[in-house]
Amino acid sequence: MNKSFILSTGSYLPKKTLSNDEIALKVETSDEWIRQRTGITQRHIADEGELTSDLAVNAAKNAIEKAKILMDEIDLIIVATTTPDKTLPSCATIVQSKLKCVNAFAFDVQAACSGFIYAVTVADSLIKSNNRIKYALVIGAEIMSRIVDWEDRSTCVLFGDGAGAMVIKSATHFNEITENPxxxxxxxxxxxxxxxxxxxxxxxxxxxxxxxxxxxxxxxxxxxxxxxxxxxxxxxxxxxxxxxxxxxxxxxxxxxxxxxxxxxxxxxxxxxxxxxxxxxxxxxxxxxxxxxxxxxxxxxxxxxxxxxxxxxxxxxxxxxxxxxxx
CATH class of the missing domain: 3.40.47.10 (Thiolase/Chalcone synthase)
Known part of the structure; x- marks a missing residue:
């Protein structure tokens, strides 16, 4: 049976950060309260003009550069997200367009915080069942700050924005599986x-x-x-x-x-x-x-x-x- 493995990873966090002290100016809380209950000290917040697909593209480019492959070598793109740019088309196809991955097929997975686990599972299954797929790009990308109630201290302190990506490689077409089974x-x-x-x-x-x-x-x-x-x-x-x-x-x-x-x-x-x-x-x-x-x-x-x-x-x-x- 075919096997898949991680070739590279990448990530991207928006430049703007929001500290616990800054949140304490919005709602009744404190840095100490947030740290003790969550372990969080800061979160990154997307700029007004930044989209989920933008975060995803930046993380993807980071992973693809480390993988040392070309955009047109990617055969599959899966984006796990709860906060897509649009209702349609999928965030994955928007990412595909921005990356110019002309040979891939692309779709989204929505399983909230479990989305990346679901997406990796789907990519792994497709690689094992489809010998055409050599490289899969799996991305988790979110702008949670836009669905957070900033007046609710029980939730607003918890969430931030960012994206992470992974290039998964099929073992069928390469020799890594024989080197390390x-x-x-x-x-x-x-x-x-x-x-x-x-x-x-x-x-x-x-x-x-x-x-x-x-x-x-x-x-x-x-x-x-x-x-x-x-x-x-x-x-x-x-x-x-x-x-x-x-x-x-x-x-x-x-x-x-x-x-x-x-x-x-x-x-x-x-x-x-x-x-x-x-x-x-x-x-x-x-x-x-x-x-x-x-x-x-x-x-x-x-x-x-x-x-x-x-x-x-x-x-x-x-x-x-x-x-x-x-």
Missing amino acids: TRGIISTNLYSDGNVDILCTNGGISSTGDPGKICMNGREVFKHAVDKLTASVRETLKCNDLKIADIDWLVPHQANIRIIEAVVKKLNLSMKKVINTVDKHANTSAASIPIALDNATQESKIKPGSFGLLIAIGAGLTWGSVLLCY
């Missing part, structure tokens, strides 16, 4: 439960005619996140006959340091193995995992041949994991 995406799992009310927006195109603002039951989200992410990891380990000690690094969805710490504690995994960047960019939804992964690779925290997990949970509720050998 364990390298690549080993397995993925996806779940959803239809629990749609604890994390949602209060609007939509067919209901109110606008995207609405984020509404969240924080306590319920926390409880579900810890239980479901822990169960997802354990299921992945069981299916692959692995133990938690076999995992060299973990890239969790960068939503809240308390969720990350609670999951890690239940798994009995050392925090030293956890990639944590939530303090720098807050919750960027579908973009958070590829941003964190790119940050870790730049800092050489992830070594070739090491085993790692990507895990996320988002509105829906949707959740899942990706097990890979880097």
